[in-house]
Amino acid sequence: xxxxxxxxxxxxxxxxxxxxxxxxxxxxxxxxxxxxxxxxxxxxxxxxxxxxxxxxxxxxxxxxxxxxxxxxxxxxxxxxxxxxxxxxxxxxxxxxxxxxxxxxxxxxxxxxxxxxxxxxxxxxxxxxxxxxxxxxxxxxxxxxxxxxxxxxxxxxxxxxxxxxxxxxxxxxxxxxxxxxxxxxxxxxxxxxxxxxxxxxxxxxxxxxxxxxxxxxxxxxxxxxxxxxxxxx
Amino acid sequence: xxxxxxxxxxxxxxxxxxxxxxxxxxxxxxxxxxxxxxxxxxxxxxxxxxxxxxxxxxxxxxxxxxxxxxxxxxxxxxxxxxxxxxxxxxxxxxxxxxxxxxxxxxxxxxxxxxxxxxxxxxxxxxxxxxxxxxxxxxxxxxxxxxxxxxxxxxxxxxxxxxxxxxxxxxxxxxxxxxxxxxxxxxxxxxxxxxxxxxxxxxxxxxxxxxxxxxxxxxxxxxxxxxxxxxxx
Numbered sequence: 001x002x003x004x005x006x007x008x009x010x011x012x013x014x015x016x017x018x019x020x021x022x023x024x025x026x027x028x029x030x031x032x033x034x035x036x037x038x039x040x041x042x043x044x045x046x047x048x049x050x051x052x053x054x055x056x057x058x059x060x061x062x063x064x065x066x067x068x069x070x071x072x073x074x075x076x077x078x079x080x081x082x083x084x085x086x087x088x089x090x091x092x093x094x095x096x097x098x099x100x101x102x103x104x105x106x107x108x109x110x111x112x113x114x115x116x117x118x119x120x121x122x123x124x125x126x127x128x129x130x131x132x133x134x135x136x137x138x139x140x141x142x143x144x145x146x147x148x149x150x151x152x153x154x155x156x157x158x159x160x161x162x163x164x165x166x167x168x169x170x171x172x173x174x175x176x177x178x179x180x181x182x183x184x185x186x187x188x189x190x191x192x193x194x195x196x197x198x199x200x201x202x203x204x205x206x207x208x209x210x211x212x213x214x215x216x217x218x219x220x221x222x223x224x225x226x227x228x229x230x231x232x
Numbered sequence: 233x234x235x236x237x238x239x240x241x242x243x244x245x246x247x248x249x250x251x252x253x254x255x256x257x258x259x260x261x262x263x264x265x266x267x268x269x270x271x272x273x274x275x276x277x278x279x280x281x282x283x284x285x286x287x288x289x290x291x292x293x294x295x296x297x298x299x300x301x302x303x304x305x306x307x308x309x310x311x312x313x314x315x316x317x318x319x320x321x322x323x324x325x326x327x328x329x330x331x332x333x334x335x336x337x338x339x340x341x342x343x344x345x346x347x348x349x350x351x352x353x354x355x356x357x358x359x360x361x362x363x364x365x366x367x368x369x370x371x372x373x374x375x376x377x378x379x380x381x382x383x384x385x386x387x388x389x390x391x392x393x394x395x396x397x398x399x400x401x402x403x404x405x406x407x408x409x410x411x412x413x414x415x416x417x418x419x420x421x422x423x424x425x426x427x428x429x430x431x432x433x434x435x436x437x438x439x440x441x442x443x444x445x446x447x448x449x450x451x452x453x454x455x456x457x458x459x460x461x462x463x464x
Contacts (some may be wrong), residue, residue: 112355121354121436122328123344161458164440204353208396208433211425212457221459225444226328226393227452 004029004068006087007048007078011104011148017053018152020060022182025169027061027150028054029068029091036062037126037194055214067094074102074175075137081107081126082119085133097136100172101197102179103127104143104151106206117212118203125168127199138172140165141199142180145209149218152183161222164191166198236304238297238319240268240282241275243336243380244310249285250384251308252292254414259293260286261300261323268294269302301327306334306407313339313358314351319444329368332404334411335359336375337384337432338438347442350435359431360366360397370404373395373431374412377441379451386416386454393454398430403415420461 005016006029013028030036030050039049054062062068069075069091075097079087085107088096102152107126108116120129142165143151150156154163163185169172173192180190193201205223211218237248238261245260262268262282271281286294294300301323302309312321318335320328338432339358340348352361359373373384376399382388386395395417399405405424412422425433437455445451 015257033302092343095318095406101292117354119354122349147258157459159458191444191447193447198440198447201443204439207436208425208430211430211433212460215423215425215430216457216460218462221457224393224456224458225448226391226443226454226456227389228448230450230452 002071002073003027004072004074005076006065006068006091007080008062009080010045010047010166012224013050013053014148014152015078015104015179016060016145017057018183020057023116024151025049026059027063027068027071029065030062031065031087031090032065033062033145035065046146066095067151074097074100076181077101077103077130079105082109082135083104084126085129088130088134093134094138096134099137100169100175101130101134101137101139102143103130103139103141104177106144108231110205115207115214121204122200125199125203127196127203131168138167138169139196140167140169140172140176141196141202142166142176144161145205146222150222154184154189157220157222159224160189161224162189162191164193164202166193166202168197171181190213191225191228233257234305235259235308236300236306237308237310238300238323239310239312240294241310242277243278244308245282246380246384247308247310247336248292249289250415251460252289258291258330259295259303259425261297262294263297263319263322263421265296266292279365288328288377297323298327304331306332308331309335309337311337313337314341316358320362320366325366325368328366331369332401332407333362333366333369333371334375334408335371335373335426338376340434347446348415350438353436354422354432357429357431357435359428359435363400363428370399370401371428372399372404372408373428374398375436376406377434377437378454382452382454386421389452389454391456392418392421393420393456394423394460396425396434398425398428398434400428406432423457423460
């Protein structure tokens with residue numbers, strides 16, 4: 001499969017690296033590839049510059065949002081949630097049409113202090129906003145409820161735990177399910193919540209995730225729906 | 233311990249019955265005890281009238297919100313979240329002062345259709361509103377993230393699963409922890425999220441809970457934080 005992974009942060013790199021290691025053709029999308037590759041300083045979170053990761057992953061290409069998306073069969077949104085709609089405009093509605101858009105982002109707003117809050121929250125979600133803005137894309141919300149390392153290596157957390165899937169298109173959700181299983185997710189741990197409006201619930205897990213991260217002091221945990229598959 | 237349980241619905245009855253069975257003195261609070269006892273029809277959810285439950289629990293008394301609260305050492309809020317502040321006004325700030333107020337309610341608003349949405353949501357929570365309105369009460373948010381039968385019988389769901397605690401007063405949280413352990417919650421499954429602002433995260437679990445209830449077709453599930461206690 002040919003994937004575009006939009007976003008050059010840790011989440012984008014983690015997903016791009018995993019997809020590439022599984023034999024897929026991966027192009028990372030960024031606003032300005034030359035600028036992205038030219039940066040030599042760590043980012044605001046202390047992560048090494050993208051160019052260093054790129055050098056270790058020569059099989060992954062980097063391109064503009066539009067070029068990455070144009071050549072892809074499926075698109076992963078790993079951009080900051082508050083930037084996502086602008087990024088996808090730049091990627092181009094025509095380039096997104098008919099494609100599975102895997103939205104793993106969260107609309108976290110740090111402008112009013114920490115911990116960040118969600119915008120939108122309640123009666124709307126980032127997943128729905130993407131679907132409304134790009135009605136010909138097949139948006140599937142998933143993987144937004146955990147640390148990036150767990151996304152691609154669920155065995156990192158011992159015992160069963162859950163990944164949620166939300167979306168309107170059954171075929172796209174099936175393709176995402178296949179991708180998740182290729183990442184190591186057991187079929188029983190993938191829960192289909194329903195249509196894209198259920199992304200509200202998945203995104204609203206972030207506030208307690210952030211508090212748990214603070215209370216536990218580490219990010220190697222995940223939500224598990226205990227009793228989801230009852231035997232009775 | 234002398235408990236007031238405010239609310240005569242299934243959640244209130246379940247908590248009141250459990251506390252009474254554990255030997256506590258329990259008074260159920262309601263707006264108009266005579267009216268509550270006079271109702272002979274099932275409620276809007278098809279539950280039997282309160283009087284039938286009362287007849288099976290003769291050791292539990294029913295009283296006005298104010299009378300129930302005045303005689304109590306600790307108060308459980310099991311009212312509908314959108315009614316809670318009015319109920320607590322009726323219970324009386326002086327009657328609540330200095331007491332542990334265990335808030336197990338959710339501010340679910342069905343007025344804009346199903347599934348219900350949260351009000352407040354995002355930068356506020358019912359737990360915080362109660363604490364602000366009654367600054368001399370010691371508000372602890374807990375148990376709002378699961379079906380009532382699981383609250384008092386965690387073994388109903390096989391395997392480990394989690395109950396969250398939020399509040400500003402360490403002593404009140406300790407008392408709630410003791411109550412939870414008396415209900416059968418293992419110490420390791422009780423996670424202290426932090427101060428009362430963390431109730432936002434616990435309340436924001438409701439939207440995905442409601443969607444999971446729909447997707448799974450039963451309520452015998454609970455959130456479990458897998459990896460919370462990592463061995464490393």
